[in-house]
Amino acid sequence: MGIPFLKGHGTQNDFVLLPDLYATLDLTPARVRVLCDRRAGLGADGVLRVVPSKAVDGAEDGLWFMDYRNGDGSVAEMCGNGVRVFARYLVDAGLVTEPEFTIGTRAGVRHVTVADDITVEMGKVSVTGTSLATVAGATFAGVAVNVGNPHLVCVVENAHRLASLDLSVQPWYDPEAFPEGVNIEFVVIEAPDRLRMRVHERGVGETRSCGTGTVAAVTGVLFGRGAQHGAATVDVPGGRVRVTVEPGGSTLAGPAVFTARGELDQAWWDRLSE
Numbered sequence: 001m002g003i004p005f006l007k008g009h010g011t012q013n014d015f016v017l018l019p020d021l022y023a024t025l026d027l028t029p030a031r032v033r034v035l036c037d038r039r040a041g042l043g044a045d046g047v048l049r050v051v052p053s054k055a056v057d058g059a060e061d062g063l064w065f066m067d068y069r070n071g072d073g074s075v076a077e078m079c080g081n082g083v084r085v086f087a088r089y090l091v092d093a094g095l096v097t098e099p100e101f102t103i104g105t106r107a108g109v110r111h112v113t114v115a116d117d118i119t120v121e122m123g124k125v126s127v128t129g130t131s132l133a134t135v136a137g138a139t140f141a142g143v144a145v146n147v148g149n150p151h152l153v154c155v156v157e158n159a160h161r162l163a164s165l166d167l168s169v170q171p172w173y174d175p176e177a178f179p180e181g182v183n184i185e186f187v188v189i190e191a192p193d194r195l196r197m198r199v200h201e202r203g204v205g206e207t208r209s210c211g212t213g214t215v216a217a218v219t220g221v222l223f224g225r226g227a228q229h230g231a232a233t234v235d236v237p238g239g240r241v242r243v244t245v246e247p248g249g250s251t252l253a254g255p256a257v258f259t260a261r262g263e264l265d266q267a268w269w270d271r272l273s274e
């Protein structure tokens with residue numbers, strides 16, 4: 001008997017989900033890196049471990065906790081696309097029985113509503129300053145936004161310029177402004193309520209979507225207009241999500257899809273700890 005897994009995505013930000021209902025898995029950074037490797041493992045942007053919150057220091061008791069890891073093995077506070085996939089799993093597996101419930105994350109408890117799409121209350125989002133990012137010698141001014149995890153939102157002049165950015169290498173950012181690293185969003189304002197975005201994620205590289213990044217993008221664009229509340233759709237390479245931002249909180253709505261389920265080979269998994 002191997003280790004059960006599911007593979008899923010939210011707007012093509014893809015994850016290996018590991019149901020670890022008794023908190024017995026030893027999920028080391030090395031195992032995460034190989035699992036996420038698209039040749040040596042299953043391939044994904046990150047891993048979602050489903051674990052009871054009582055197994056996690058400091059987490060509110062009585063919840064299912066999303067233990068999220070980036071593909072490079074690092075831990076992150078929050079994942080907006082991942083939490084939708086996580087919520088879909090809890091419903092499909094019968095681990096929750098109502099369509100509305102809460103999930104523990106390192107950024108705090110998140111309330112979700114599961115229907116065809118899944119809506120997540122993403123908590124309070126704050127603008128923390130301004131900074132710069134550089135891509136292939138071109139420097140962009142950005143707004144720093146905290147969505148539980150750190151983001152830098154840079155507005156780009158048009159869709160052609162956005163498409164031309166080489167995000168295959170880490171954009172430069174100021175390490176003094178972001179000592180823990182940063183997710184960097186490049187955004188085109190296509191209409192007052194419609195953005196287009198690409199992202200370079202901390203701990204992963206360019207991904208086809210970043211849920212917390214879309215919330216940061218809408219917040220950063222509103223900040224540029226002197227506004228604190230608003231709503232927008234955000235088109236990413238992997239699809240479309242909807243974001244609302246209010247001074248007291250924000251929401252993210254979008255799809256969550258499973259593509260496969262099976263078992264990891266136990267002998268392969270055991271060897272990864274060597």
Ligand SMILES: N[C@@H](CCC[C@H](N)C(=O)O)C(=O)O
Pocket residue numbers: 013070075076077078079080081082149150183201202203204207209210211212213
């Ligand atoms: N893809 C995620 C964000 C995952 C964490 C991020 N890479 C970080 O290190 O903060 C999302 O959908 O929000």
